[in-house]
Amino acid sequence: MNEFQPPIPESEAQQALELERQLPLTGWQQEVSRSLELGLEAAASINDRTISTFARGELPHYAGINTFLKAPYLEDIWKVGEYDVAIVGVPHDSGTTYRPGTRFGPQGIRRISALYTPYNFELGIDLREQITLCDVGDIFTIPANNEKSFDQISKGIAHIFSSGAFPIIMGGDHSIGYPTVRGICRHLGDKKMGIIHFDRHVDTQETDLDERMHTCPWFHATNMKNAPAQNLVQLGIGGWQVPRQGVKICRQRSTNILTITDIVEKGLDYAVEFALERALDGTDCVYISFDIDCIDAGFVPGTGWPEPGGFMPREALYILGKIVQRAPICGLEVVEVSPPYDISDITSLMATRVICDTMGHLIKSGQLPRKDKPAYIEMEARQESIVDWS
Numbered sequence: 001m002n003e004f005q006p007p008i009p010e011s012e013a014q015q016a017l018e019l020e021r022q023l024p025l026t027g028w029q030q031e032v033s034r035s036l037e038l039g040l041e042a043a044a045s046i047n048d049r050t051i052s053t054f055a056r057g058e059l060p061h062y063a064g065i066n067t068f069l070k071a072p073y074l075e076d077i078w079k080v081g082e083y084d085v086a087i088v089g090v091p092h093d094s095g096t097t098y099r100p101g102t103r104f105g106p107q108g109i110r111r112i113s114a115l116y117t118p119y120n121f122e123l124g125i126d127l128r129e130q131i132t133l134c135d136v137g138d139i140f141t142i143p144a145n146n147e148k149s150f151d152q153i154s155k156g157i158a159h160i161f162s163s164g165a166f167p168i169i170m171g172g173d174h175s176i177g178y179p180t181v182r183g184i185c186r187h188l189g190d191k192k193m194g195i196i197h198f199d200r201h202v203d204t205q206e207t208d209l210d211e212r213m214h215t216c217p218w219f220h221a222t223n224m225k226n227a228p229a230q231n232l233v234q235l236g237i238g239g240w241q242v243p244r245q246g247v248k249i250c251r252q253r254s255t256n257i258l259t260i261t262d263i264v265e266k267g268l269d270y271a272v273e274f275a276l277e278r279a280l281d282g283t284d285c286v287y288i289s290f291d292i293d294c295i296d297a298g299f300v301p302g303t304g305w306p307e308p309g310g311f312m313p314r315e316a317l318y319i320l321g322k323i324v325q326r327a328p329i330c331g332l333e334v335v336e337v338s339p340p341y342d343i344s345d346i347t348s349l350m351a352t353r354v355i356c357d358t359m360g361h362l363i364k365s366g367q368l369p370r371k372d373k374p375a376y377i378e379m380e381a382r383q384e385s386i387v388d389w390s
């Protein structure tokens with residue numbers, strides 16, 4: 001052995017230092033050239049000649065127009081299939097039963113996402129160098145009408161999903177979980193999805209306050225043949241806000257629940273195995289529905305129904321990351337961020353972290369960038385027998 005060979009990396013940190021070396025800088029260089037071309041070269045007194053007069057890229061972080069991670073705003077939705085990942089906002093809070101404000105969730109998440117760079121140290125990935133990302137803006141929701149909003153959401157998500165771009169949905173309250181899943185199911189043909197649901201609440205009752213509210217998405221989603229209830233995994237459930245009528249449905253339909261104590265006592269890796277085993281049993285892909293209130297209320301004050309005793313952020317992020325690395329993921333939604341109740345944007349920041357971590361792990365697992373459209377996507381829309389929302 002050559003005595004000058006570097007030692008085998010022993011820690012994640014050492015590996016991370018090496019991984020960074022292998023990342024290209026092409027995307028960054030293109031961004032600089034584009035900024036100088038479109039935004040004028042900087043004033044003569046500026047020594048760093050990569051700086052432009054008008055901010056046109058990542059820097060400075062406090063400047064610029066707030067798309068998610070300052071990704072290009074894709075106004076022409078017909079071109080969404082040209083991107084690996086499409087971020088879409090669903091500003092909807094007509095399904096809330098206590099604190100509203102999630103209609104401002106997409107804005108809040110976009111705003112604080114400006115704090116992030118596209119590079120992650122531990123993963124050794126750089127979104128700017130490895131995938132194409134766009135922000136398609138928001139779904140046109142109809143305030144005070146859940147059902148019309150659901151139709152709009154399903155139609156929008158079906159369009160993004162069938163294009164082949166990986167859909168990342170920024171809610172919005174959790175009532176959107178039904179129409180987002182319905183949009184994906186339209187293009188699953190005979191294939192099936194498992195749903196992995198991070199939450200303190202079961203969200204499985206048929207109606208609440210006489211409507212399909214944010215306590216109800218999984219009752220309706222698991223009525224669809226593409227999303228069986230036995231493949232619904234519910235992680236972090238517990239506390240004093242779980243409606244008994246929802247618990248009854250979980251029992252009847254045999255959903256798969258772990259409490260925080262289950263996960264703490266049996267371990268995070270047990271939770272990962274449990275989730276993968278149940279969500280992938282007989283299915284072709286996994287949809288992740290991440291309710292920000294699954295995290296302990298101390299970390300996420302800006303949410304509709306905060307509940308103490310939830311996940312520590314690193315626990316939830318660990319489980320999420322392992323699941324994304326090992327399952328074919330068909331979409332992600334992050335819901336229940338309510339900026340009017342937030343403090344220092346920390347709830348929105350948690351949502352940003354969930355979204356960025358998911359993209360990072362999708363890259364690590366080889367699911368992104370998308371070379372081919374995943375086999376579970378059917379271009380031909382399956383006709384809904386229950387309701388036509390096209």
Ligand SMILES: [Mn+2]
Pocket residue numbers: 174199200201291293294305336
């Ligand atoms: Mn919840």
